[in-house]
Amino acid sequence: MKKGDHLFLVDGSGYIFRAYHALPPLTRKSDGLPTSAVLGFCNMVWKLTQDARNTDVGIVPTHFAVIFDYSSKTFRSDLYPEYKANRSAPPEDLIPQFGLIRQATRAFNLPCLETEGYEADDLIATYCRLACEAGADTTIISSDKDLMQLVGPTVAMYDPMKDRQIGVPEVIEKWGVPPEKMIDLQALTGDSVDNVPGVPGIGPKTAAQLLEQFGDLDALLARAGEIKQDKRRESIIANADKARISRELVTLKNDVPVSEGLDQFVLQAPDGPRLIGFLKTMEFTSLTRRVAEATGTDPGDVAATAVTIERADTAHGPDMGFGAPAAAENIPAPSDEAPAEAAKQGDTPSLLSALRLEAATARKIDTGAYVSIRDAATLRAWIAEAMETGIVAFDIEASSPDPMQAELIGLSMATAPGRAAYVPLAHKSGNGDLLGGGVVENQIPIREALGILKPLLEDKSVLKIVQELKYDLVVMSRHGIDVAPFDDTMLISYVLDAGTSGGHGMAALSEKWLGHSPIALKDLAGSGRSFVGFDQVDIDKATAYAAEHADVTLRLWRVLKPRLAAKGLVSVYERLERPLVPVLARMEQRGISVDRQILSRLSGELAQGAARLEDEIYQLVGERINIGSPKQLGDILFGRMGLPGGSKTKTGQWSTSAQLLEDLAAEGHELPRKIVDWRQLTKLKSTYTDALPGFVHPDTKRVHTSYALAATTTGRLSSSDPNLQNIPVRTVEGRKIRTAFIADKGNKLVSADYSQIELRVLAHVAEIPQLKQAFADGADIHAITASEMFNVPVEGMPAEIRRRAKAINFGIIYGISAFGLANQLSIPREEAGAYIKKYFERFPGIRDYIDATKAYAREYGYVETIFGRRIHYPEIRSSNPSVRAFNERASINARLQGTAADIIRRAMIRMDDALEKAKLSARMLLQVHDELVFETVEAEVEATIPVVRHVMENAAMPAVSMSVPLHVDARAADNWEEAH
DNA sequence: ACAGAAGCTTA
């Protein structure tokens, strides 16, 4: 060994005890063998020997050794019989781990050292001295204060649980004395655990102060009479002997006779197969994977190796892991699955689903059994466990349902059913009205906690399971964490059960699958006016609530995930649902600029217009009624004024619908016209010009909508808070609102929308030759339809004829009925029925399509899109004819609307990649069912449009090669109105 | 304070 070399000495025995108490209990799946300390040890050694960036040490060692206590009997017992005499026997589930850690050390191909009559600390001191004499540096892997006396210019310590180096400054900070005075300090303070007496009444603070004052222990004992405090002086004088013997006990021997020289500690590359054999035996799956990757070993080629296990009933002390074990058993290579599922080989996914469901409901949920994580070490331990299992469910608690505004309050995770914990981060105490509420003590600072969590949440080998992932994705992204990979239980449920009764929220899923009602938020934090914010919730209650979420999420995942495979829906989930989540999260985070001045001006104009109409309406009515009240309005119009044609709603009220009022207006009545106009103006004002500015984010100054992925039955998205999928476009007045949606300076908005996508889907799935041809020719589809039906040439076709054909085309998409078409066209039902009959004669494929869809839905209870998305209609067999008819229409529509929704989803999923590949900076902002809105710098507009169009028009490929081309219109402008 | 109905906006 030479200058520049770096020796790592691991305090193996110290690590075992510390890891045992700090890490959550973990057992080998196949037989329940306790392994948490072994796993912690293996992870630590692997980290330390692999990459300097893994740890705070920042250096990969050239030499490495692991050192253990030989037995509890050492020279110190001869010196002082009571030394370590009050140590109780180690916990039962720790005993087998002593031997396993030694075996792990050998599997790592590392020196495993112990010497009879000495403690590990003495060997460490000895090798430290030898390394120092050779001019090399040493790092002791331990945080034991007994070893701090060794710290110096070439010797540091490293705390593997806290990932922290301990050098001279850290020792001084912690104990108030430099390392060379640690012996004297320990001599004074003693150690109750090791039964080192020390001087009664002297603790670390006093000891440090006395050593500062007198220099060292000898000087202190010689001049003890000078101590001013009576009690302290008397105690030191009376216990001087105890102090001296304590000093001998805590002084490490650095001249233990050793057989191995430092040169035998040169760090070797790991023997892949040997190490993997051991790790497989221990069933450390994710570490096995990492080691296999790093060593280029195929774990499938390696058989699990036999290990020797010492049983608690045959072990006779804490240090029994050496020599021949009294009893040993060879453990066979484990299977990959837990015993309950081990028999599944060759079984169907359906059977696995059934097993999982049984298992999920078998173990009851106990909200009292969850853990509150209040310090970084415990958090790290849970993370280590999650890293090991490779699967973790998590959930965040925050201050707002809006992920763009939400402040983190806490975070929960679950690593196995029933094993869940909550990490409070920002809980406050008291009602906070006087001093702003005190922050509850013992919460890990948010930054630190996120720093610890980030590697887990971003680790490619750990699957994160979340219910309603997008919310968490947005919140975590705001904290610089990109969660991946992930599963979303809400989306799995949506893929499995869209259309079946009940939603896909956690409470509903928990009751449906686990037969368990989780704690309701309103029971903890109140609701409405009495709502207090989650940060006011008592941490024990918050733990029960939040950890339960993680626990339930994990259990749901175990139940639901296998059902995807059993029902052949894996690819729908993996290709249409899951990848869209981060896409939407990014869109929501970006938001869109809204010009508040435009809205404010419009609002003023609308108010004026509405006020004028109000005056005129009051004149006509003769009193100041509430125009917004359909009840009052109906009474006035059809009661007092006796207008004709009144009809009743299902609650017996007079109907005052726009359609009805329009009809009256057409007959020359003045009042209904004004009411319709008033409604339009007040609707625009209240829903848009007045409400939208309230959604402008205080920091980003943009509007961030929220897209729901699992809200519709057909696969469409929905938008809320605010809904940006129903911004007016049909009337001139309404369109003005769109001019307020603008691009940032130097940018343009690009709007790209599919032309007639649902009719194209219809032409494709129903295989209608005339429609396919019309789309292939780029012809006017409604004119062609009219021409076919009414034998009128397309050239010079009257607008009314085309309008009727258009209504029929849309009617088909909606699952046509004579009643509906008659309403739409304001024609008698018989006439509408005749149109439909005619239509089916000209396009018999459409009648076949409708009949086939109804029959399919009736047989299976669901229909599918061309990409395999399933939409359920449980009431399709209802004996109620109108219920049945409604379900039939909905199922006909669902295939078309759902397929179109799938197509635009596919486009959205591919869009960001395509733009990036083309080196374009355009960013997707909005989706409105068949339209995508982008924002891009002016200079790139021309290059962006073809890329966007290409992705959208080819979105069905390669899964489905459509027999009808998709067509996309795209335009750029400064605002949404002009771009659309 | 909340729920449902009516009405209106979008694709």
Add this chain to the structure above:
DNA sequence: GTAAGCTTCTGTT
């Protein structure tokens, strides 16, 4: 005739 969300009014809790 399909699929959504938001505002206002109204009656109940």
